[in-house]
Amino acid sequence: MEISEKTQYVSPENDFDEIIRVEHLSKNFGENTVLKDVDFSVRSGDVTSIIGSSGSGKSTLLRCINLFEEPSGGRVLFHGEDVTKVRNKSAYRTRVGMVFQSFNLFNNMTALKNCTVGPRKVLKVSKSEAEDRALKYLAQVGMADYVNARPSQLSGGQKQRVAIARALAMEPEVLLFDEPTSALDPEMVGEVLSVMKNLAATGRTMIVVTHEMAFARDVSNKVVFMDDGVIVEEGDPSQVFTSPKEKRTQEFLARMLAEKN
């Protein structure tokens, strides 16, 4: 049944696999226009990397998607519903998880409690189910041994892995990552990237703002290049990385490559 549905032609208006669609999104902070007429969509199972230089509006785009920032114009559709209009942001945010550059683990809770508090208090699942979930996802990120540790007792990489487990424990449909490895010491970047790679392999829908070009190229199936508040170019990673169409993309990638060496 599922297969036959998938093989059917779906018009963009009626695409059941589409989870998020951003339409004509704009955002100003006072006089400062940070996003201009951004259009972009995410289908189930997509791993989308958003790349671009500092200040190009990547974080702002991500924060508009989960409504941390109120868009100045345009729409954010979640399964076809305009979420910028909904009164109850909480319910929507349980469907769209977020992982931050600075982890933002709850300092007053152990790793386990960090992962159970959302399911218990927001989703109202039972204590035992919340703990089962938490342990399952902590194991998935390799942190099952640290259930009793407090954030202050963990390394950056470990904190970020717990933060990923916390987001997963809500069982969201989409995970947003805002530079999840940028605050980490170099030797810890690998462990977090491999967790993310693992998630991508299991079919998680993810939107990842990143400066890790290797991740964008090798793990994601779509790359979005932003510059100065607009999406300059988007497409298949192999195409964007090997033969970028736009001059600005070429320059950016050349710069990133130069930095790496």
Added chain:
Amino acid sequence: MEKVLTLFRKYGWWLAKGVGNTMLIAITGTIVGLLIGLAIGVFRTIPRPRNKFLRVLKKIGDVLLAAYIEVFRGTPMMVQAMVIFWGFALLNGGLTLDVTFSAFIIVSINTGAYMAEIVRGGIMSVDKGQFEGAQAIGMSHFQTMIHVVIPQVMRTILPSVANEFIINIKDTSVLNIIGFTELFFQTRTIASKNYDLFLDYLVTAAIYFALTFSISMIIRLIEKKMEGKKNYKVIGSQNMDAQSFAKELS
């Protein structure tokens, strides 16, 4: 020394009652004051509502709370006690409110004004990321406050709260003005009977000091406890290091 013993023998019961009443009001007043302060902190940090009507309500609430805080911090508690006690009597056709209950109300409201500012400082010192982390998993403002922010605020403001408590132990003495039988009031009564003013007040000073000093010590102990366990146990024997874990996944 002989005289001190006589004082206790004769008026020990009176002093004990004074200590009891002083502590009763200091404790309940501080706790309720803290609750008032926390409630105000939760209200003041409500994000700006989108609905225009709610926005106006919130604004009015903010102004009223600011007025409350300024007025109660800007006037002596002794004067507040008189205004509240006799103001109520006036409204009530000359009938005064129970003195102990009045004392409790006055100290609570007065402490609430100070606590509101202490809590505000505490909330401001919590990292913005803690709020966003909570909102990102769908917590409401109230849930964020209860589960994430206030537990962290309590930890940072504990010394200031303890300080308010100690101040309250001493400052309840002004409530003798409405005839509340706290320690100072009792001492004054005793002094009017035995005329040994110096000794009476000296003993009372010693009692006040013993109270506040032992509270300080207890608080310090609690603070030490709250710093928490330094270590955690890693569960399981084959605890992987990060590199081997990364390798296993890729």
